[in-house]
Amino acid sequence: MAWTQLQKNQIFEAFWLTGRPRCPVDQAQLNVQKAHPNGGYTLTAFCPRCSSTLKMGNTEDPKRASFRAWTLAERKQLLADYLKTRSGTCPVCRAKVKMLCTASAEANRITMLCERCGAASVEHVLKEAPCAPSPILAAEPALVGARQWL
Ligand SMILES: [Zn+2]
Numbered sequence: 518m519a520w521t522q523l524q525k526n527q528i529f530e531a532f533w534l535t536g537r538p539r540c541p542v543d544q545a546q547l548n549v550q551k552a553h554p555n556g557g558y559t560l561t562a563f564c565p566r567c568s569s570t571l572k573m574g575n576t577e578d579p580k581r582a583s584f585r586a587w588t589l590a591e592r593k594q595l596l597a598d599y600l601k602t603r604s605g606t607c608p609v610c611r612a613k614v615k616m617l618c619t620a621s622a623e624a625n626r627i628t629m630l631c632e633r634c635g636a637a638s639v640e641h642v643l644k645e646a647p648c649a650p651s652p653i654l655a656a657e658p659a660l661v662g663a664r665q666w667l
């Protein structure tokens with residue numbers, strides 16, 4: 518049994534919100550993989566129970582029309598979230614934002630990138646503490662998907 522486009526869109530959304538989408542037909546945990554050909558990404562999902570499959574890339578994102586750059590206020594909020602929790606959620610598409618800290622002599626440089634919508638920014642903060650490792654980037658070191666705004 519194949520998923521409808523609506524169900525595929527739900528799975529796609531759930532992947533970016535939780536990272537662990539379930540099959541809308543039988544609630545089984547899906548096997549999901551994300552590949553990065555040519556700067557974008559391709560998501561593939563497979564249900565081990567009903568054998569439905571999905572393949573969607575960044576160009577098929579149902580929310581694509583609403584993507585935009587972060588506002589100044591949103592960037593400040595993300596930086597505040599980074600300093601507090603080392604993580605943040607994209608205000609545009611709700612995906613987890615990748616955050617990378619690199620240190621120079623007097624400042625820490627925080628690179629923030631949303632892999633789903635491509636919003637990105639680079640902030641500098643006065644050096645008060647060494648960079649802390651980001652749990653997201655530790656699992657996936659390459660800052661991929663940066664497009665028009667980085
Ligand atoms: Zn299924």
Ligand SMILES: [Zn+2]
Pocket residue numbers: 607608609610611612631632633634635636
């Ligand atoms: Zn985003």
